[in-house]
Amino acid sequence: MLDCVIIGGGPAGLNAALVMGRAGRKTILFDEDKPRNRVTQESHGFITQDGVKPSEFKKRARTDVQKYPSVSIKEERVEIIEKASGVFRIQTKGGTDYTAKTVLLATGLRDVLPEIPGIQNVYGTSVFGCPFCDGWEMRGQALAVIAENERAFHMGKLLSNWSRDVIVFTNGYQVLDEEKDILARQHVAVVEEKIEGLESKGGQLTSIRLKNGQEIQREAGIVVTDLVQSAPFAEQLGCEVTPNGGIKVDSFGRTTVEGVYACGDTSLSTPSQLVIAAAEGNKAAAGVIMDFVEAAFL
Numbered sequence: 001m002l003d004c005v006i007i008g009g010g011p012a013g014l015n016a017a018l019v020m021g022r023a024g025r026k027t028i029l030f031d032e033d034k035p036r037n038r039v040t041q042e043s044h045g046f047i048t049q050d051g052v053k054p055s056e057f058k059k060r061a062r063t064d065v066q067k068y069p070s071v072s073i074k075e076e077r078v079e080i081i082e083k084a085s086g087v088f089r090i091q092t093k094g095g096t097d098y099t100a101k102t103v104l105l106a107t108g109l110r111d112v113l114p115e116i117p118g119i120q121n122v123y124g125t126s127v128f129g130c131p132f133c134d135g136w137e138m139r140g141q142a143l144a145v146i147a148e149n150e151r152a153f154h155m156g157k158l159l160s161n162w163s164r165d166v167i168v169f170t171n172g173y174q175v176l177d178e179e180k181d182i183l184a185r186q187h188v189a190v191v192e193e194k195i196e197g198l199e200s201k202g203g204q205l206t207s208i209r210l211k212n213g214q215e216i217q218r219e220a221g222i223v224v225t226d227l228v229q230s231a232p233f234a235e236q237l238g239c240e241v242t243p244n245g246g247i248k249v250d251s252f253g254r255t256t257v258e259g260v261y262a263c264g265d266t267s268l269s270t271p272s273q274l275v276i277a278a279a280e281g282n283k284a285a286a287g288v289i290m291d292f293v294e295a296a297f298l
């Protein structure tokens with residue numbers, strides 16, 4: 001029987017696998033290889049890895065993990081996880097079953113974009129999800145925040161750190177009230193008209209066309225997405241979730257179900273960053289190992 005099955009091979013799962021490997025624990029990491037940031041060309045903000053291509057980051061991380069013989073990586077989707085008599089049964093898409101003493105969920109999140117014509121052409125090239133990731137590259141430009149909910153206020157304020165020319169577009173939704181005046185005081189405008197479509201050239205945003213016929217020139221921006229769990233395992237296993245939909249964990253990644261750990265974006269801690277996901281993976285694997293060791297001394 002395996003000591004641990006890790007589901008998800010992003011920075012969270014891979015760093016967890018590294019720690020499991022260095023503890024000599026028998027582990028398999030399953031990864032479908034559809035990370036959240038796969039639309040981008042470069043990732044930023046991770047010291048020693050700043051500007052690296054997401055695929056290159058993953059390659060380097062896998063090379064680190066593969067030095068440790070007790071860990072193997074399988075490129076396969078996990079479909080079902082069940083717990084019976086304190087043991088986990090893990091079934092892959094190919095129909096193979098594995099058993100493990102513990103499960104570590106590092107399956108991440110999926111971004112659901114607002115339904116605006118043209119948005120797919122710019123997402124990940126000039127319109128991104130977070131200014132900490134890509135704000136530097138768009139500094140000083142004519143920027144848009146596209147947000148259909150009350151997070152428009154927070155994102156409008158935040159993006160003003162990178163440019164003095166920011167317009168918040170709510171796409172027809174009335175989600176701001178006195179916040180409009182607060183934003184205006186710092187020169188952040190709000191447009192509540194419905195968006196007809198985004199115009200772009202080679203992935204570069206050029207303007208935003210409104211239903212009323214107006215066209216507003218913009219060069220780049222941030223879109224506020226809806227975040228949903230990539231996998232249904234918290235539900236399958238009965239793990240408690242937080243009010244914002246993240247898997248509830250303690251500081252060592254322990255969920256509310258014994259033997260189930262979670263780390264990275266899946267616990268919806270903010271900001272969503274590679275370095276934070278990797279650190280959480282490290283801590284969750286340490287949690288798994290410490291719990292094994294403590295149990296052995298009971």
Ligand SMILES: Cc1cc2nc3c(=O)[nH]c(=O)nc-3n(C[C@H](O)[C@H](O)[C@H](O)COP(=O)(O)OP(=O)(O)OC[C@H]3O[C@@H](n4cnc5c(N)ncnc54)[C@H](O)[C@@H]3O)c2cc1C
Nearest residue numbers: 008010012032034036037043044078108133264265273274
């Ligand atoms: C457009 C964009 C740009 C970003 N840029 C940056 C940046 O520049 N810097 C930065 O620090 N952060 C950036 N981020 C945030 C960063 O991508 C996330 O914080 C990070 O990827 C979270 O890591 P994770 O390991 O939790 O999840 P992920 O990296 O999403 O990895 C989860 C993995 O689990 C796999 N998986 C899911 N379900 C299953 C299953 N059932 N079976 C097997 N495998 C499964 C997925 O396929 C995926 O490979 C960006 C995000 C987006 C959306």
